[in-house]
Amino acid sequence: MKVSVIMPVYDAADTIAVQLDALAGQAWDEPWEVIVIDNGSTDDSMRIVEAYRDRLPNLQILRSTERQGPAHGRNVGARAASGTYLAFCDADDEVADDWVARIAAAVEAHDFVASRMDAERLSDGRALATKGNKRQQTGLIEYTYVRYLPFAGTCGLAIRRDLHDAVGGFDESMRYLEDCDYCWRVQLAGTPLVFAPEALVHIRHRDDPRGMYAQALNWGEYNVVLLKRYREHGMPAPSWTVGPKLWWRLVTRLPGLRKQANRDRWMWALGYRVGQVRGSIKHRMFAP
The missing domain is CATH 3.90.550.10 (Spore Coat Polysaccharide Biosynthesis Protein SpsA; Chain A)
Incomplete structure (x- = not known):
């Protein structure tokens, strides 16, 4: 074969x-x-x-x-x-x-x-x-x-x-x-x-808001796992400024949430950020 x-x-x-x-x-x-x-x-x-x-x-x-x-x-x-x-x-x-x-x-x-x-x-x-x-x-x-x-x-x-x-x-x-x-x-x-x-x-993208948010949440958490695992394999440490910039970007996009597409993208980004926080706590790895 x-x-x-x-x-x-x-x-x-x-x-x-x-x-x-x-x-x-x-x-x-x-x-x-x-x-x-x-x-x-x-x-x-x-x-x-x-x-x-x-x-x-x-x-x-x-x-x-x-x-x-x-x-x-x-x-x-x-x-x-x-x-x-x-x-x-x-x-x-x-x-x-x-x-x-x-x-x-x-x-x-x-x-x-x-x-x-x-x-x-x-x-x-x-x-x-x-x-x-x-x-x-x-x-x-x-x-x-x-x-x-x-x-x-x-x-x-x-x-x-x-x-x-x-x-x-x-x-x-x-x-x-x-x-x-x-x-x-x-x-x-x-x-x-x-x-x-x-x-x-x-490929088929998820089409339900809850499913998309859950996927983003899990990807955010497991991104922390990757950061922790690959630091010893040459991955550079993220700048501490990354996190504040990404959270501020979420804040600046609030006025556009009247449109459904903007809300969906915002919820995806929020899920990823929350997942990063959850991963940082759960896996004891700072990921800004």
């Missing part, structure tokens, strides 16, 4: 058929497989997956409920994989119709690669107004809190199997931002991350 496509699933009945249709429609002459890992779904996700056995002949369905989180699911899938290369996708996205062939060519050439992302097809107008469509459109994601290594979202990542094994896979203690942590560990181990714009993944 040349490529193993790995997809963790948790309660994705509303979206997973779109991704499975996309995978079933791939045209590539090399041997490849799809590994779906159920992480304790309580909806009809697995019944939907089972219906694709005829359309995805090399489909594996695994169940792993001993630990929650996509990092755990991806590691379970990687251990069961027979491919020389591992490619990761998510149950709420949609890969382009030539994605497997494109990502396979890219990872064979560069060992560790990230797909291009586009949010317009699957995200509604409110979600796009809040989060935009620039993330991983023209290159890797730059870490902007301080200057450090680039990273990419896990949906659309691909890596040579032995490199994944060498870094121990995904850190299952990272409930959030595990993609950033994984990309940094692979790069620090000596393998650069390369952007593969020809491999396209259509």
Whole structure:
């Protein structure tokens, strides 16, 4: 087997058929497989997956409920994989119709690669107004809190199997931002991350305000975990002025909150800042 496509699933009945249709429609002459890992779904996700056995002949369905989180699911899938290369996708996205062939060519050439992302097809107008469509459109994601290594979202990542094994896979203690942590560990181990714009993944932004706020809150907290972890790996300390500037920016945007898009962006930024404070207290790491 040349490529193993790995997809963790948790309660994705509303979206997973779109991704499975996309995978079933791939045209590539090399041997490849799809590994779906159920992480304790309580909806009809697995019944939907089972219906694709005829359309995805090399489909594996695994169940792993001993630990929650996509990092755990991806590691379970990687251990069961027979491919020389591992490619990761998510149950709420949609890969382009030539994605497997494109990502396979890219990872064979560069060992560790990230797909291009586009949010317009699957995200509604409110979600796009809040989060935009620039993330991983023209290159890797730059870490902007301080200057450090680039990273990419896990949906659309691909890596040579032995490199994944060498870094121990995904850190299952990272409930959030595990993609950033994984990309940094692979790069620090000596393998650069390369952007593969020809491999396209259509991503889906969260479209409910509570979900967006919760995501921002968790990302803010786990950003502190990253700061604490990577200081000993050359990450510079953030300036103490960063925090006050970001809080002041929230204050200056208050007059614009009459518009829904401004309110959504403001709540996202607030959630991230509150998450940073929570993370600083919880993980005993000052993050301004």
